[in-house]
Amino acid sequence: MTSSNPEPSRCGYVAIIGRPNVGKSTLLNYLLGMKLSITSRKPQTTRHQIIGVKTTENVQVIYVDTPGIHQRRGTAINKYMNRAATSILNDVDLIVFVVQVKQWTDEDKSIIEKLKAVSCPVVLVVNKMDMLTNKKQLLPEISKLSAYYDFAEIIPISALNGVNIDALEEKIAPLLPENDHFYPGDQVTDRSMRFLASEIIREKLIRELGQELPYTSTVDIDKYDEDPDIVRIHATIYVESAGQKAIIIGKKGARLKSIGTAARQDISKMIDSKVYLNLWVKVREGWSNDERALRGLGYSE
Ligand SMILES: Nc1nc2c(ncn2[C@@H]2O[C@H](COP(=O)(O)OP(=O)(O)OP(=O)(O)O)[C@@H](O)[C@H]2O)c(=O)[nH]1
Ligand SMILES: [Mg+2]
DSSP: OTTTSOOOOEEEEEEEEEETTHHHHHHHHHHHHOOOOOSSSSSSSOOOOOEEEEETEEEEEEEEOOOOOOOOOOHHHHHHHHHHHTTTTOOOOOEEEEEETTOOOOOHHHHHHHHTOOSSSSEEEEEOGGGOOOGHHHHHHHHHHHSSSOOOEEOOOOOOOTBBBHHHHHGGGGGOOOOOOOSSSSSSSSSSSHHHHHHHHHHHHHHHHGGGGOOOEEEEEEEEOOOOOEEEEEEEESSSSHHHHHHHHOOGGGGHHHHHHHHHHHHHHHTOEEEEEEEEEEOOOTTOHHHHHHHHTTTTO
């Protein structure tokens, strides 16, 4: 090949995996330069695979954000989330395994066990470097992590502040296969606006409620009507008890109102249109441990 030859066209799937709360979705959003996947301080925020496509000239990376792989109670929703995260490990061209600096846990170890069965390269991303106060700890930390697996690369980053993400992208590109691009250059995701709207509502719910509400709420879009000048969305928040419903609604409906306002503003920004959002809260006992109810609420592979 002479130097005048253009770089080959590359395209491939890159799974972003790791235990809950290490910053996978924050990383995806930074890579894409937009907020596609919801994030929060609470573990187990992401529940589905989310595809984010990044095309730069001859390289198209199809990132797949995944729910945190965890070892919690085996309810149907927890199992669904682990399946959504691990089912793709053998279908991607590269795995980005995200860990949190100085926080190696049993859940990380269990992921290493799963990685032993995959054949694609694995890049280890050590996130939240901004939390490492003594930078002298970096080298021993990397040398410790490198003993756990034969990683193709180990890259320290801060997804929140965008530190060293360009270095990560430079390492990813050459590890992808030579391929034509699968998606048009301007497509960012394969998820519908309807789905993304439900995720934004769920994010506001999680953020507004902090530790008060366990993972037993979900959002279903009943209606998504697009008019030329306004998008009208009717959504239902499902919870598992009347007590949870009361918490979400708040005093004189104040909390539901503030969840609705925050969600409406974000959805409006995302779709660049005026939005009318109507939120309902309904009790549906046991939905999170009921396979059929889960499928009805959009949790299907
Ligand atoms: N200090 C710091 N915080 C970060 C960084 N990256 C992510 N976070 C925070 O870590 C928390 C979890 O981030 P998420 O992106 O939701 O984590 P996740 O791995 O997608 O979590 P799950 O979807 O629950 O598996 C959020 O509060 C983020 O703001 C970072 O580089 N530095
Ligand atoms: Mg996430």
